[in-house]
Amino acid sequence: MTTRNATPNDPVVRVRGLEKRYGDLAAVDGVSFDIERGETFALLGPNGAGKSTTIEILEGYRTRSGGDVSVLGIDPTRGGLDWKSRLGIVLQSTGETGNATVVEQLRHFAGFYPNPRSVDEVIAAVGLQAKAKTRISKLSGGQRRRVDVALGIIGRPELLFLDEPTTGFDPESRRDFWTLIRQLKAEGTSILLTTHYLDEAAQLSDRAGVIAGGTLIEIGAIDEIGGADARVPVVRWRDASGAPRSVQSEHPAATVAAITAELGGEPRELEVIRPSLEDIYLGLVKAHDAASTGGAAAASATPSTATSQEVRS
Amino acid sequence: MSTVTAERPTIARPGVVALGISRIGYEVRSYFRSPDAVFFTFLFPVIMLGIFTSAFSASGNIGTAPDGTGGISVGAYYLPGMIAAGMLLSGVQNLAVDIAGEKSDGTLKRLGGTPLSPTAYFIGKIGQTLVTGTLQVGLLLAVAVFAFGIALPTEPAAWGTFAWVFLLGIITSALLGIALSAVPRSGRSATAVVIPIVLVLQFISGVYLQFNQLPEWMQNVASLFPLKWMAQGMRAVFLPESFEALEPSGAWDLGLVALVLVGWLVVGLVLSRLTFRWIRRDA
16 A cells, blocks of 8 residues: 555645636636545535536546645545545446345445455445345335445445435435444544535534535535624514514524513514524525626625525515 | 544455456356346357257258268257357357446446456456356257257367367457447447347358358458357367368368457457546546
8 A cells, every 4th residue: 555645634635726627618616625534524516516526536537627636645546446445435326227136236345345344234334134135226216325325335435425425315314324424434434425415414514615616615614614694593573563574683582582572572483593504505605606697796795794685585 | 333543454455366256256147137138148049049950950951962971950050150159149249238338327437436456347257258158158059969969079179179269269259348348329329339240240250141152252251250260160160071171261270260369359458458448538
């Protein structure tokens, strides 16, 4: 194994000024971020924003047009088999016919790796014990997706790529999957996740980056992303005439007390809401779209004020 | 699950030969679970032998001397051609369609993200062809003997010839199948690209039609491709000596059979190495 990646403190993924052009079109245009060892990092963004292109460059499937990329200390375009044996890749979609059974497929793939996990344990971890001897082609879409995840972790990867892993899962399977990911994280696995389920990103990741139009428009800890303004709680109620009212407040308890005093009683339909990651994400993407398509006025709107305005309306 | 630490013990990856053997087992099992492969590749020559033997059973022997002696049944005459066709189908048709499908359904992309080497993958495919091709020829010979009463050669020399023609032919077929898999644009179009090639070759190379009765230009075209030489090699093994005179050159030309097949083996190897990708190159 090559050892220029030796120090454990180096980030497992390091991306600097990454570019990918197809002719005149820049699919990825100057993206930079790090993923620290043991961290779960979510890459969020609309379809076509450049998420999958970025991931596939990190996985070694695509070449880049510019910038520097290092994954486990190695440039993916020169990643050999030893490098691949340290990665786990769950691709976005699969259309394989799969006439092997679940246990046959996992046992076979386990044989590719120097230090694989136990096949039985992995089948149990993805909840497919009852289907272990069923051919993959006979499984439902969600069950096949669990096989994909199982194949991604069978090699005991240091770094796991999860590209929309829970598409097709029912809510219960999604919870089970979250438990599995937390367990992998507890064992020290670094994870790069893309998902359209913002609650999933909020549940699982330490940090997130939002990519839109090929550029990284926001990056930060999952509970800080979008800035403090975007996270100010909103108080909603109906006033004396029954009209809906809402106000953003840093001190919602005081606000509620003031409203109660003003109304002289319990406000109707009172709610205190903290913007979810989904609200914040949508605000960021909307502000980016406005900035890239609209005029100077739209471009001057910061993501956080745009979010506040949207919440106030 | 045991814990993973940043300080991983350096354990060697499994070797390419061990992985290749593991791939052969996986590929053979997958082949026999695919109804298309079993019918159109594995059983097809057996079915064709059955049809030819039954359909022409009334038309008498082939190669009978003017005095009414000698000659062999139609089934016996066509047996070597069917063996050659089986080699072509097990290699070229099977692998070209199979790999083109794996390329378009994401199987290869998934494998390309694992530490499986392309060499181990190739060993798996060639091994699958070798194993299924051997079982196929065994079945053909068993059906020929037990169902149609065709006599097989008894001299060890004939079986020696059989062994090298079969091995050389089937490995060449496998490599050409891998090379040809790069041509179809999608898995769905693979059969449309591959089957006409394979079918035309069978008609002009002496599998379904008596080679010495084809027009000379057709014989010359067929001589450019490996199937004609596989069929000729198999005729040298299974037909009586008296049939050697029926060959266009008047001889079995086994040296030439070896030379042409080795030539195509090298072509297949080079093309496979040059064209094989886990995924289609992006722009």
